[in-house]
Amino acid sequence: MSSLTETPPAVRTAPARRIAVPAVPASPPRGLGRRIGRITGAVLTRIVAIAALAVIWEVFPRLELVNPVFLPPLTEVLAAWKDLLVSGELGNHTSASLARSAAGFGLAIAAAVPLGLLIGWYTPVANLLNPLLEVFRNTAALAILPVFVLILGLGETSKVAIIFYGCTWPILLNTVSGVRTVDPLLIKSARSLGLGPVRLFQKVVLPAAVPTIFTGIRLAGSASILILIAAEMVGAKAGLGYLINYAQYNFAVPDMYAGIITISAIGLLVNQLLVVTERRFSTWRTAN
Amino acid sequence: MSTPKIRFENVGKTFRARGATVTALRDINLDVRAGEFLVIVGPSGCGKSTLLDLAGGLAEQTSGRILVDDKPVTGPGLDRGIVFQQYALLPWRTAQGNIEFGLEAKNVPRRERAAKAREYLDLVGLTGFQDRYPHELSGGMKQRVAIARSLAFDPDVLLMDEPFAALDAQTRDGLQDELLRIWEKTGKTIIFITHGIEEAVYLGQRVAVMTSRPGRIKQIVDVGIDARSATEDLRSDPRFAHYRHEIWTLLRDEVKRARSEELEGTHV
Numbered sequence: 001m002s003s004l005t006e007t008p009p010a011v012r013t014a015p016a017r018r019i020a021v022p023a024v025p026a027s028p029p030r031g032l033g034r035r036i037g038r039i040t041g042a043v044l045t046r047i048v049a050i051a052a053l054a055v056i057w058e059v060f061p062r063l064e065l066v067n068p069v070f071l072p073p074l075t076e077v078l079a080a081w082k083d084l085l086v087s088g089e090l091g092n093h094t095s096a097s098l099a100r101s102a103a104g105f106g107l108a109i110a111a112a113v114p115l116g117l118l119i120g121w122y123t124p125v126a127n128l129l130n131p132l133l134e135v136f137r138n139t140a141a142l143a144i145l146p147v148f149v150l151i152l153g154l155g156e157t158s159k160v161a162i163i164f165y166g167c168t169w170p171i172l173l174n175t176v177s178g179v180r181t182v183d184p185l186l187i188k189s190a191r192s193l194g195l196g197p198v199r200l201f202q203k204v205v206l207p208a209a210v211p212t213i214f215t216g217i218r219l220a221g222s223a224s225i226l227i228l229i230a231a232e233m234v235g236a237k238a239g240l241g242y243l244i245n246y247a248q249y250n251f252a253v254p255d256m257y258a259g260i261i262t263i264s265a266i267g268l269l270v271n272q273l274l275v276v277t278e279r280r281f282s283t284w285r286t287a288n
Numbered sequence: 289m290s291t292p293k294i295r296f297e298n299v300g301k302t303f304r305a306r307g308a309t310v311t312a313l314r315d316i317n318l319d320v321r322a323g324e325f326l327v328i329v330g331p332s333g334c335g336k337s338t339l340l341d342l343a344g345g346l347a348e349q350t351s352g353r354i355l356v357d358d359k360p361v362t363g364p365g366l367d368r369g370i371v372f373q374q375y376a377l378l379p380w381r382t383a384q385g386n387i388e389f390g391l392e393a394k395n396v397p398r399r400e401r402a403a404k405a406r407e408y409l410d411l412v413g414l415t416g417f418q419d420r421y422p423h424e425l426s427g428g429m430k431q432r433v434a435i436a437r438s439l440a441f442d443p444d445v446l447l448m449d450e451p452f453a454a455l456d457a458q459t460r461d462g463l464q465d466e467l468l469r470i471w472e473k474t475g476k477t478i479i480f481i482t483h484g485i486e487e488a489v490y491l492g493q494r495v496a497v498m499t500s501r502p503g504r505i506k507q508i509v510d511v512g513i514d515a516r517s518a519t520e521d522l523r524s525d526p527r528f529a530h531y532r533h534e535i536w537t538l539l540r541d542e543v544k545r546a547r548s549e550e551l552e553g554t555h556v
Contacts, residue, residue, distance in 0.1 A: 189376035192344050192364045193393040193441070203392070207380050284379045284421055 072254050080254030081261060089243075094262065096238040097228055100156070104163025105224040109217060112168045116175025116213070121201065126176055133173055141166035141227050145234065154235035159228075166227040167220035174216025178209030211282030218274040225267045240266075291358055292319035293477045294343065294445065298352035301338055311502035312338045316352070318496060318505055320479060322444075325471055327480045327488040329535065330498030331546040336481045339503070340449050343479065344370045356445065366394050369438030371448040375430040377422040383409065383433045384418035390441040408436040411470060428459035435467070439474065448480045452487065464490055485539065489531045490522060497538045500546035507538055 054074055061068035084090040119126050145162050152158035182205050190204045232241025240263045247256035299316040302309050312335040320326050330336045341347040343354055345364040354361040356368065369390070377386045387405040396404065409418055412432040422430055431451055438446060452460040468491065471478055482488055488495045495509045511531050513522065522528055 183376075185372060185374055185376045186378060188346060189370070189372060190389075190393075192346055192368075192370040193390050194364045194366055195393050199393070203389070204378065207378070210380075284423060 070253065072257065077254050077257040077261065080252075081258035084243075084255065084258055090258070090262065093238055093240050093243045093259070094266070097232065097240045097263075098266070100159050100231070100239065101163060101224045101228045103160045104165075104228075105167050105220060107160070107164045108167030108171055108220055108224075111164075112171035112216075112220075113175055113213060116172045116216075117179055117206070117209075119172075120176040120179025120209070121205070123180075126180060130176070133169065133176070137169035137173055141223070142230050145231060149234060159231045159236065162231050163224050163227050166223045170219035170223060171213070171216040174219070175209065175213045178212030178216075179205055181212070182208040211278070214274075214278040214281050218271070218278050221270050221274045222267065225263070225270055229263055292355075293322040293324070293357065294318075294320040294479070295355040295358075296339075296343075296352070297355065299339070299342065299349045299354060300351040301335065301342065301347070302350045313342075313349075314502040314504050316503070316505060318508075320477060322477055323475050325468075325478045325480065325491060325493045326496060327482060327492030327494070328496045328498060329482055329485060329488040329539065330503060331500045331539065331543045332483055333546060333550070334498045334500050334542070335503035336498055337449050340370070340447050340479065340481055343445075344368055344447050346370075366390075366441050367443050368445045368447055369441065369443040371431070371434050371438050371446065371451045373450040373453050375422070375427075375434045377430055377433055377437075379422050382419050382421055383414060383425065383429075383436075386422070386433055387437045387440050390437050394441045396441075404440050405436075408440040409433075411439065411473075412436040413466065426459070427455050428463060431455065431463060432466075435470070439470070439476070444477060446476045446478045448478065450481050450483065453482070453484075460487070467491065485532055485535050486523065488535060489528055495531075495535055497535060498542070500542045500549065506542065509535055509538070 057071070057074040057077075059073075060066045061071050061073045081090070119129055141162055144165065148158040148162045148165070152161055186204055186208065187200065190200050195203065228239070229241035229244070232239035233245045236242040240259050244256050244259035244263070247253070247259060296316045296318040299313060300311070301313040302311050304310075316339060328336050328339065338347065342349050343356075343361065345361050345368070356365075378389060381389065384402070384405045387408055388401045391401040391404055406418065409415060412435055414429060414432050414436070417425070417429065420429075422433070425433065435451070452463055455463065464487065467478075470476075480491055482491075489511055492511055495511055497506045497509065498504065499506045509531065513525070513527055513531075
């Protein structure tokens with residue numbers, strides 16, 4: 001993605017360099033051509049696998065290499081997707097889904113970051129709770145979904161709660177480890193300046209932990225989408241998970257695939273967004 | 289003689305490691321004059337870094353006491369600045385931000401901080417590098433920033449723990465000259481720890497040689513070379529060779545003993 005957006009300035013600077021180096025007049029244009037070639041190559045590499053999948057998806061059902069009833073050609077799926085979009089149905093399902101994800105994810109950030117900072121800062125608490133946190137993190141959220149439904153019913157609460165649950169552990173564990181793995185030398189050096197515990201935490205521990213915390217937030221963001229769909233397959237009346245499930249029951253196979261494509265696009269988008277955010281907050285860490 | 293700037297009185301330090309008590313330092317008695325450049329040299333593992341931690345207030349001695357300006361050290365303080373071997377710069381702050389860090393600890397107003405930081409960047413020869421992050425600086429430059437940070441909040445005493453050990457020889461030589469220049473200009477009292485004999489002779493007005501563990505002061509050598517920074521190529525001066533040899537002789541037995549103890553330790 002980034003190589004694409006960086007292209008224009010790189011191309012624009014090339015002629016300026018040609019003026020600066022008159023001794024080799026032939027090489028800059030060739031370098032420019034090579035650069036364009038390299039960028040097109042990079043773009044092609046990124047596209048080629050997805051394009052191949054699209055072609056296979058289109059051609060195999062048409063040649064009846066696979067049953068077109070169960071896997072309709074891509075163009076039919078896209079047509080169904082367009083219909084869903086135009087009718088507004090897709091928009092409704094998507095916003096219902098995103099609202100649940102965002103609520104669970106947001107609550108998890110609000111709760112798990114402060115809690116993680118607290119646990120990480122007090123070593124005995126961390127040692128005490130870490131095994132428990134590991135147990136919870138490694139218990140798949142979906143395995144606990146029936147428990148949530150049992151206690152909280154089939155409504156919104158249980159759906160948001162399960163997403164909240166699934167998002168909490170990666171954030172919590174990363175925050176704890178972020179606080180606990182701060183370079184001891186930095187703490188020693190800050191202590192030598194006479195910094196008290198509060199300012200030490202605010203000026204050294206917290207900024208040092210931010211990149212690790214963001215890794216947790218990114219993982220939780222992906223989790224929020226993954227868990228969402230499963231939660232929506234159980235007793236929901238709207239949402240992409242409901243759409244996929246409902247379409248399958250009613251044998252509206254192209255609609256089902258349209259739902260799947262949407263959810264995978266949203267997943268990619270959310271992840272990309274979080275990766276970019278994470279990078280912004282941890283530029284200083286990359287070069288170490 | 290006036291009261292010493294720093295006085296170590298029968299200082300001892302023991303650790304508990306794997307159930308056994310290890311004596312790191314024993315009966316350290318040492319006076320450092322105000323404005324003096326004192327180098328402590330010793331075999332590895334002799335506790336010289338521990339001694340510096342004690343003076344910095346980062347650890348507590350098990351016996352004896354340390355006085356700075358006649359007052360016992362009870363913890364870290366802005367009257368003493370520490371420079372570490374691994375720079376200890378905050379990676380998310382620029383060179384300027386790192387220097388300001390110590391000033392924040394001292395509650396210097398914001399505008400004054402920025403001006404002070406620039407001033408000390410100039411002093412360590414990093415004019416124009418204020419916006420660089422540590423990962424954009426070479427090892428030598430990082431250590432310059434660390435030195436500037438320790439000088440900026442204006443401590444009387446600079447405690448330096450093998451600050452140049454991680455640098456290549458050429459950078460080290462350059463920084464040694466720079467440090468002497470800064471010392472002459474600022475008049476700080478410096479305690480400088482090293483395991484390099486040449487570095488000790490080159491920098492120190494006095495060189496305290498430590499024994500292997502448990503660390504004691506074996507002997508203090510007065511290095512009678514004045515106006516170091518005015519002397520061109522001090523290292524080829526016959527006096528330099530004389531002191532180098534003297535300290536080398538003092539250290540040789542200690543290094544041997546430390547090594548044989550280390551070998552015994554690994555056999556257990």
